[in-house]
Amino acid sequence: MDDFERELTRMMRDTRQPAPFRSEHQERLYEGIRVRRRVRLLWRAGGSALAVAGLSVGLALLPGAGSRSLPADRRPLPATSPTPPPVSPEPTTSAPDADPSVSWPPTDTPGTTDAGTTSPGYGGTPTSLPPTSTPDTTRRATTAPPPTAPPSTSPARGPSASAGEESAGSG
């Protein structure tokens, strides 16, 4: 520390003026404390209100966003999916006379069903038979088939039609 620095130190300390802490200083100080305390309380209250408002808005928007995004998030099923789509109930559970494609057991009585389906050794399904316009002639033709005729050609030829032609030509 040189002479100038010592002189500087002396000047700074000697120029100090006595300043007592008076009552007006004290009142002003506590007024400042009170104002600052209120400002801090207001800031805290404002911050809390802002936080609550933000949370409320967030919670209000969250369920709405979830319900809106549900159909969009769900991907459509592919046209040919590896897993079968949900199907109708089993054929055995449905009514027997409601579904025409159901194969009936062979224990049924011949009078209630077609004769072609009940002939022994044939094993055909009713779907393979063409619809006939005259059930009575069909019943007669199918109940007495020629023994040498193959069963696969009889539905294609139409036994009732051939019988009609023969009867018309003969008569």
Add this chain to the structure above:
Amino acid sequence: MSLCLRCKGLFGHGAVGMERFRVDGFDEFVAARWSALLHVARLLTGGDRQRAEDLVQEALVKLWFVWPRVAEQAPEAYVRQVLVRMAARSARRRWWGERPVGELPDRAGPGDVSSAVAERSRLEAALALLPPRQRAAVVLRYCEDLPEGQVAQALGCPVGTARSHASRGVARLRQILSDTVRPVG
């Protein structure tokens, strides 16, 4: 105890509110250190007494809110640090230069022209020409006689930076004061 007293003073007004704001040891500290703090603040502001009082009050208000934490440690160091930072911050405000007043302030009369007043005015005028951080480093180092570590802590900078600020400030003051003295001599 002090926290309960502070809670009571939440809605205090006037003298009653002032009583409720009292905390243990705070008033005693303020009464004991007011003059010294005001002197440091006046040097930090380059001789502006009104601004120095504002700075001391703001620093003491800040001290009141942390008084339970710093009362047993170093409350004066806390106030000093707040003073330095607020003085540096307020020096950047241009509106501190002039303030409109309703009445003209008292001027120094013939009886005030003494060597002490002249010396103080010369010192404050020289300090006012320094940058705020150099001024703070010089004041804390030579007026408060703080070691370089505490000066750096108050300035919020490394010790080398604080030493550099003090060295440059002293060099600048040496030049200013020598220029001031030379015409007189």
